Amino acid sequence: MHHVIIGAGPAGVIAAETLRRSDAGARVTLLGDESERPYSRMAIPYLLAEDIAEAGTHLRHGEGHYEGHGIEVRKGRARSVNPAGNTLTLADGDTLSYDRLLVASGSHTVRPPIEGADLGRIENCWTLADARRIMAGTPRGSKVVLMGAGFIGCIILEALVARGVDLTVVELADRMLARMMDDSGGDMIKRWCEGKGVKVLTSTRVTALGEADGGIRLHLDGGAPSITADLVVCATGVAPNVDFLEGSGVEIDDGVLVDDRLRTNVDGIYAAGDVAQGPSFPTGAREVHAIQPTASEHGRIAARNMAGHDTPYRGSLSMNVLNTLGLVSSSFGVWMGLEGGDRAVASDPARFKYLRLEFDEDRIVGALAIGLTQHVGVIRGLVQTQVPLGAWKDVLLKDPHRVMDAYLDCTQASAA
């Protein structure tokens, strides 16, 4: 049995390790097209902030970890997949045959379709190679514009401020973190950032980019004056890496469609991580949840199934935690709420504290929190187990901050 994994990010590495444990006799090949040892993209901000060196981003630190586990790491890029022959063609012309194939190729950045978007001094922040260029181009005091204030943008924001640059953020939506925060939360975070000296322009579209004496000029819509930067960092979205699946018959929507065993529609081919669009929790709808915990769970469960241990997946839960210049925020599940569900809100804008819980009857389906760092994981526990809160629901509607008490009473005390 030969398992081939395309992509050596978190999903691919965890799948390879799980396969090693679940299918001891099999051959496992981990194919990756980046030159570094397998690393975690989400550690990049800490590299930019110079908290860690490049080795600190590596997924596994042990010398000879992969060889020691009998995982064949191969550098190369998959170019096409031929399910009829169970083969894979690489960019260098080589062919690999597989018995089971895992697509864990992640996604790539997408820039807005505007004039000048491909000029130099405009960088993505997605790979270690990007990070090196950003570090070289952002000495202390340089003027940097960050395009995009979504989740990834806001994580980079913190790292850029740590580099001591003069930072302006431009965001098309009417608030920061439009997909992770509601108006109140997004406004609170914006106010916090402005208080720390970051300029934040929301509801602002960059219409064109041009050269300007050694730097970049950004033209804005609505008659706003243009701004200049020594370097522009672009965090305006991503798309799945699926080019090599063309002609393979694998079904693709927002990502590679998979079922609750992480199987695609083509026999023997599975998908995991950012590239996969799989069942989600609690609605069951198939969604791309491009986050580290989903990559890790997908990798593990896909591998179990590839190894022949039938293992259903309950579905991924959308969740994020973010530190914006010291203000910690998090979001879970269906934070925008379900039609007809109740909502509990506690907001203290002056102290930058916010908590919003969304209910389906007496169960929590989603939440937003700002300024909460203790026991925040119980919100995941409550969403994922759908524990009925009974009388506690009314308590929470009055004071959502008692969520930890409700959790303990409903899960730990009863059986004591």
Next chain:
Amino acid sequence: MHKSLLIDPQKCTSCLQCEMACSFEHEGAFNPAKSRIKVFEFEHGARAIPYTCTQCDEAWCMHACPVEAITLDAATGAKVVHEETCVGCKVCTIACPFGTVNYNADTGKVVKCDLCGGDPQCAEACPTGAITYVDASWTGYERMRSWAERLDAGA
């Protein structure tokens, strides 16, 4: 068979000796706010529940960590945070469905129970036997386990 912390809320008088001992062991100061075990009080102190990590088999925190900063201590079964590797991303704090990994803003790292390397100071300090360190097969642990099963992602 690993040992684990067995918690019997009925015996807890909420004296907070466990929190003191934990913070002293890990932070070098008697500071309950920095404790990795936390006593939650109900009904104005009439009822209390000491609460900390169960070192669950699922190890959500360990698997979610992007930089291998949480590893398994083979001797105790504890999932241990390595501060020098932790980047402070907090993904484990939301991935842990028990809420027992917390962010410490002072150090910029996360903290969780590490069973004090096999000699848990909370159990040592507890005067009423509400917290004991026993063979994991003991009852009571089962409650935590059944709860963990409801969470099982499948693997």
